[in-house]
Amino acid sequence: MDQTAGALLAAKPPLTVLLAGPRGFCAGVDRAIKIVEEAIARFGAPVYVRHEIVHNRFVVESLEAQGAVFVEELDEIPDDGQPVVFSAHGVPKSVPEAARARQMLYLDATCPLVSKVHREAERHHANARHILLIGHAGHPEVIGTMGQLPPGSVTLVEDADAARSVSPPPGPLAFTTQTTLSVDDTAEIVAILQSRFPGLSAPTKEDICYATTNRQAAVKAIAGRSEMIVVVGAPNSSNSVRLREVAERAGCPRAILVQRGRDFDPTQADGLRTIGITAGASAPEVLVEEVVSRLRERFAVTIEEVIVAEERITFKLPAALMGDRQPEPVR
Structure with missing residues (x-):
């Protein structure tokens, strides 16, 4: 010096x-970004992405520079045969159904830990349990989770005050949570719900990722x-x-x-x-x-x-992006 x-x-x-x-x-964010990048490499631009792939403008703008086109809904995408990627936050079932109806090739970048919550909600619904979903109204992950089940199957609980006043329909209950919540806030909400509804079924494994x-x-x-x-x-x-x-x-x-x-x-x-x-x-x-x-x-x-912790978790890319074979459009 x-x-x-x-x-x-x-x-x-x-x-x-x-x-x-x-x-x-x-790992879920890293996977979602790689899905968009690999799709661009395989299919060329444009690759459409429904909603921000993750909530970060730097990431979104970097992918746009590579050829990603971000849209809010599928009806903004032309019938040009190019793929669409669903964001890491997950989507309601109606979205892939609409993509299949248009014979679009779609790639689901939903974080596997969010998908776990979706499958959990489906199991509770199959067992006739009404679900109390702890999360924030309007967040894409909450919209996606509620959209896995018929309307009326899920009641959203946003905070401790809501937990004290929520009035679910009579019958068996279960709770699940958004994956990105405050650990301490969620613990308080869960304690309130469990005290009010002693038979409340809990996730088999913590939902907060x-x-x-x-x-x-x-x-x-x-x-x-x-x-x-x-x-x-x-x-x-x-x-x-x-x-x-x-x-x-x-x-x-x-x-x-x-x-x-x-x-x-x-x-x-x-x-x-x-x-x-x-x-x-x-x-x-x-x-x-x-x-x-x-x-x-x-x-x-x-x-x-x-x-405080070492993270070595990785998630595989969708099968459609693995290997050399070009995937067929989803029918």
């Missing part, structure tokens, strides 16, 4: 950055040491918003959500000695690096990784 660079570094106030681990992409659980645990691990936590993620990303809430509840004085480095004002760290950074499950690591770079412009940054 030359004297000028050394003097500049010395002039910057020190700042310790605690990087939460795990953070960023989960491993990635959500791990990222929230990592935030809790750094919250007590951080004067501020920066969550890298989109405002419409449920798991990212939950990370910000978890950070504050775990004792961090301030937690903010930013989409990427250019949206982050490093002066917000002025006067602080230690901040934490994490990223939602749909935010790539490059966006975390952007935030760190912004901080380095103003501070002498020391990085410390705080890792």
Whole structure:
């Protein structure tokens, strides 16, 4: 390091950055993005994608640059023989039914852990249980899960107050949850429902996914040491918003959500000695690096990784994208 660079570094106030681990992409998000990229490689552009493949504008814009075309509904897609990909959040059964009616080739990028919730809901319905779905109204995953069953089969429970007042129809009950909820909030809601409905059937395995659980645990691990936590993620990303809430509840004085480095004002760290950074499950690591770079412009940054779990889970691509054979259109 030359004297000028050394003097500049010395002039910057020190700042310790605690990087939460795990953070960023989960296996379901990684799989969904690969499905779009592989479809473009095999079929050429355009490849249509119903809704944002994951909730992150950087990812969406990167795929658009490769040839993906994002639509809200299937009726926006011309009959040009090109495939359509369903987002990682899952879709109601009516969507693939409509695709088959038009003889469209479709690729389902629904996260396998969301699909597990769908199958679980179907089993409860087959056993004549009414389902209490813990989740957020209007979220694509909730819409997809409720859309697996006939209307009236599912009652949405959004929070603890709703759990105290919900009046499901008489008969056997079961609950299931959105995969990206706050672990602590969900535990409170479940406890209320179980106290009100003692025969309530629970999932055979936790519905909140491993990635959500791990990222929230990592935030809790750094919250007590951080004067501020920066969550890298989109405002419409449920798991990212939950990370910000978890950070504050775990004792961090301030937690903010930013989409990427250019949206982050490093002066917000002025006067602080230690901040934490994490990223939602749909935010790539490059966006975390952007935030760190912004901080380095103003501070002498020391990085410390705080890792609470190692993730080695991967999910296979759909059979239609495996091997060399070109898949036939779905009839």
